[in-house]
Amino acid sequence: MLRYLKFFLLLTVLVGLCGTALFVYINTRNLPDVRNLEHWKPSQVSQVFAHDGSLLTEFYIQRRQYVSIDEIPEHVKKAFIAIEDRTFYENPGIDIWGILRAALINIVSGRIVAGGSTISQQLIKNLFLTPERSFRRKFKEMILAIKLNRIYPKDKILEMYLNQIYLGHGAYGVESASQVYFGKHVWELDVCEAAVLAGLPKAPSRYDPYKNMEGAIQRRNVVLQSMVEEGYIDIYTAKECYEKPIVLREKDEEDVNIHDYFTEMVRQWFANRYGIDELYKGGYKIYTTADKDLLRDTHYIVKDHIELLQQQVGFPKLSEEEINKMLEEYSKQNTKKLLKDHVYVGLIEDIKGKTVLFKVGERKGKVRFYGSLKNAQKGLPIYVRYIGDNRFEFVPYLETAVVSIDPQTGAIRALSGGYDFKKSKYNRAVQAKRQPGSAFKPIVYTAAIMKGFSQISVIDDEPVAIWDPDRFEEWIPRNYEGEYHGKVTLREALTKSLNAASVNLFLEIGYEPVISLAYRLGIKTKIPKVPSVALGSVDVSPLELASVYSTFANNGVRCKPYFIEKVVDPNGNVIYQHEPECSTVIPEEENAVMVDLLKGVIQEGTGKKARILGFPIAGKTGTTNDYTDAWFAGFSTKLTTVVWVGYDFKKKIGWKMTGAKAALPIWIDLMATAHADREITDFPVPQKTTYIPIDLKTQTVSDGNCENKKLLFIKGTEPKIDCSGNIITVPSYKKEEEFLFDINKEGKSDEIPLPGQ
Numbered sequence: 001m002l003r004y005l006k007f008f009l010l011l012t013v014l015v016g017l018c019g020t021a022l023f024v025y026i027n028t029r030n031l032p033d034v035r036n037l038e039h040w041k042p043s044q045v046s047q048v049f050a051h052d053g054s055l056l057t058e059f060y061i062q063r064r065q066y067v068s069i070d071e072i073p074e075h076v077k078k079a080f081i082a083i084e085d086r087t088f089y090e091n092p093g094i095d096i097w098g099i100l101r102a103a104l105i106n107i108v109s110g111r112i113v114a115g116g117s118t119i120s121q122q123l124i125k126n127l128f129l130t131p132e133r134s135f136r137r138k139f140k141e142m143i144l145a146i147k148l149n150r151i152y153p154k155d156k157i158l159e160m161y162l163n164q165i166y167l168g169h170g171a172y173g174v175e176s177a178s179q180v181y182f183g184k185h186v187w188e189l190d191v192c193e194a195a196v197l198a199g200l201p202k203a204p205s206r207y208d209p210y211k212n213m214e215g216a217i218q219r220r221n222v223v224l225q226s227m228v229e230e231g232y233i234d235i236y237t238a239k240e241c242y243e244k245p246i247v248l249r250e251k252d253e254e255d256v257n258i259h260d261y262f263t264e265m266v267r268q269w270f271a272n273r274y275g276i277d278e279l280y281k282g283g284y285k286i287y288t289t290a291d292k293d294l295l296r297d298t299h300y301i302v303k304d305h306i307e308l309l310q311q312q313v314g315f316p317k318l319s320e321e322e323i324n325k326m327l328e329e330y331s332k333q334n335t336k337k338l339l340k341d342h343v344y345v346g347l348i349e350d351i352k353g354k355t356v357l358f359k360v361g362e363r364k365g366k367v368r369f370y371g372s373l374k375n376a377q378k379g380l381p382i383y384v385r386y387i388g389d390n391r392f393e394f395v396p397y398l399e400t401a402v403v404s405i406d407p408q409t410g411a412i413r414a415l416s417g418g419y420d421f422k423k424s425k426y427n428r429a430v431q432a433k434r435q436p437g438s439a440f441k442p443i444v445y446t447a448a449i450m451k452g453f454s455q456i457s458v459i460d461d462e463p464v465a466i467w468d469p470d471r472f473e474e475w476i477p478r479n480y481e482g483e484y485h486g487k488v489t490l491r492e493a494l495t496k497s498l499n500a501a502s503v504n505l506f507l508e509i510g511y512e513p514v515i516s517l518a519y520r521l522g523i524k525t526k527i528p529k530v531p532s533v534a535l536g537s538v539d540v541s542p543l544e545l546a547s548v549y550s551t552f553a554n555n556g557v558r559c560k561p562y563f564i565e566k567v568v569d570p571n572g573n574v575i576y577q578h579e580p581e582c583s584t585v586i587p588e589e590e591n592a593v594m595v596d597l598l599k600g601v602i603q604e605g606t607g608k609k610a611r612i613l614g615f616p617i618a619g620k621t622g623t624t625n626d627y628t629d630a631w632f633a634g635f636s637t638k639l640t641t642v643v644w645v646g647y648d649f650k651k652k653i654g655w656k657m658t659g660a661k662a663a664l665p666i667w668i669d670l671m672a673t674a675h676a677d678r679e680i681t682d683f684p685v686p687q688k689t690t691y692i693p694i695d696l697k698t699q700t701v702s703d704g705n706c707e708n709k710k711l712l713f714i715k716g717t718e719p720k721i722d723c724s725g726n727i728i729t730v731p732s733y734k735k736e737e738e739f740l741f742d743i744n745k746e747g748k749s750d751e752i753p754l755p756g757q
Helices: 002-028 034-039 074-084 096-109 119-128 135-151 154-164 174-182 191-198 213-229 235-242 261-274 276-281 292-313 320-332 437-450 490-495 499-509 511-521 531-535 542-553 588-604 608-613 664-674
Strands: 046-049 055-059 285-288 343-352 355-360 363-368 381-388 391-394 399-406 411-416 458-461 466-468 473-475 486-489 557-559 564-568 574-577 582-584 618-623 629-635 640-646 689-695 709-714
Touching: 046 261, 046 276, 055 261, 074 119, 074 154, 074 191, 074 213, 119 135, 119 154, 135 154, 154 174, 174 191, 191 213, 191 235, 213 235, 261 276, 261 285, 261 411, 261 564, 292 399, 292 411, 292 664, 320 343, 320 381, 355 381, 363 381, 363 391, 399 542, 399 664, 411 664, 437 490, 437 499, 437 511, 437 531, 437 542, 437 588, 437 618, 437 629, 458 490, 458 499, 486 490, 490 499, 490 588, 499 511, 499 531, 511 531, 511 542, 542 557, 542 588, 542 618, 542 629, 542 640, 588 608, 588 618, 588 689, 588 709, 608 664, 629 664, 640 664
Parallel strands: 046 285
Antiparallel strands: 046 055, 285 564, 343 355, 343 381, 355 363, 381 391, 399 411, 399 640, 458 486, 466 473, 557 582, 564 574, 618 629, 629 640, 689 709
16 A cells, blocks of 8 residues: 555656646747847837927837936935845846745735746846736746846846836836926936836836825835835935925926927928838937927917808808718718817708707717808718817818928928818928919019019009910909009009009019029929919919028028928937028028018008017918918018918808908917017118118109108119109119029929928
């Protein structure tokens, strides 16, 4: 009997040993090689900065900013070691006593509830293994942790751990977590703040100080007690922290998550140049030209004005093409769970007074619309914004585009490609091409000035019949009010935006000077040789028009628009640096005269509303046939801004909705915001120009007995007779050089490519 018992025991041992050997064999073969960590490149956040160095937004899969062990303070390292792995610097990668304690707890509970994991084991689990709770996974973790400690020094393991660990709110690693919770770098943390971070790995959500301050304080105090027990800090330091509240960074998602048309341009630019993977994982720093405050203000100003304007013009008459496009959007959108602040397409079910009832998927809703609803009817699509708690807001059909440029450098300070990026990601500022109407006229008048015309040169404001071979009919340019004024000066023709006079001027100076100048000023669309070009019949983008007006604002020097200043890689190397590209397009004397003309548009012309700004500005309205496009393009010495308003599908904005009525109010508010608390100087007067008092009725010099309007002239082009008929002796003047046109018939451009262009 005893012999059988011994045999049974021996057999049991052998089976156990074989089973153990088999378990070890199965679970140690094909283990990942920890030496691969030599080439480990963790995913890092790429950051986008405004021109003042403030953070605009971040692109990442895991929000991480890698820092070396030398940049992490001792008290931060010791806080994590004290709470996560007290024997870190002594153990071989595993803590035997810790494992035994955990095993006992697991046996008692009948399942795995404790792990006894060291820092090395946690790093292995995060980098190589799945998070499943099983003895098999735990065994692999222990083997790999031991191997890890044989290959890498402890400080390297700690560095990898402190950069890999998840600490809540999308933050991976201590540097990103320091920014998220305290708004500072990890090397700026004090002991109390370090203890807060060290308490998070166990349960980031449970100890999140934003959500559970009481739990976070309790966990921080546990960390501090562990640090005292290990001798890392004294009891007095811990007591100071116990008595201090946790002071968090003020949470403002907009502050670090501006995702709009501008940042989308940055995303596309970087992805096209370096790859999408590098953007979301590479840890680059992208410095842009944006003015963060102006960028944000532009969004709200545009939103308020477009909503008000849509009410003024009423619910639009939707074309069949527009309806079909919106119905397609309706069918594709995910409506199972509506996201707050997102824009959706709904279907109108009923109209009761000023209330529109609609559905978005299975969800019913209603919005108030205070404009005319005569074009609204059941079954039509409608844009709405979900604001939570089953409440919605009406979202306009009208769209807009805004570009603001520093004329002295070409730096784009603000850009908006539409009413709301959440409604449509189509960037109208750079991708849309629309007719600029009269906003194109300054190019014609500049070419005339460069041909020798002055502000008081006389042109005919009379209808002229021009044969249109495309339509096989005569085309007659008509003035806005339907009246013609006979002989008028250049100044009167531009400030009153007289169409007939502008076409006659265009025909007099010829196609080539105007077309050549347009290309040199930044227009990239191929311009046909037709008279209607003088009235802005060629399609251009708002960015192109902003380039034109920025040249006027910069003394005739065009600086190519750009929006990326530099890109820095994770190692601190500058891999891209913008080099300004500026060239003289208009001689400064002729440009100064043109600016004086555009100041006249503000002083006495179609842009009179802008006089409320109270500082020196110049600009021009633009309105197309049947009021389908409304523009205002203008500038100060500091900033050029172009505003476009219209529908994506060309149709009337509303009756008499000119550039002055639809676009200029937006421009005024934007410029007022951008120039707040800034000293704005007047436009420079070149040495070879002079202001002369002019009697506009007789186009002669005022002698005090007639009207007096000071106009700028290139010296030598001013009148030689005063209004009393006396000859005035003036010094002769001759330009030192003749400006040469560089005709580019193809309209090619060497612009830095922008998305969609």
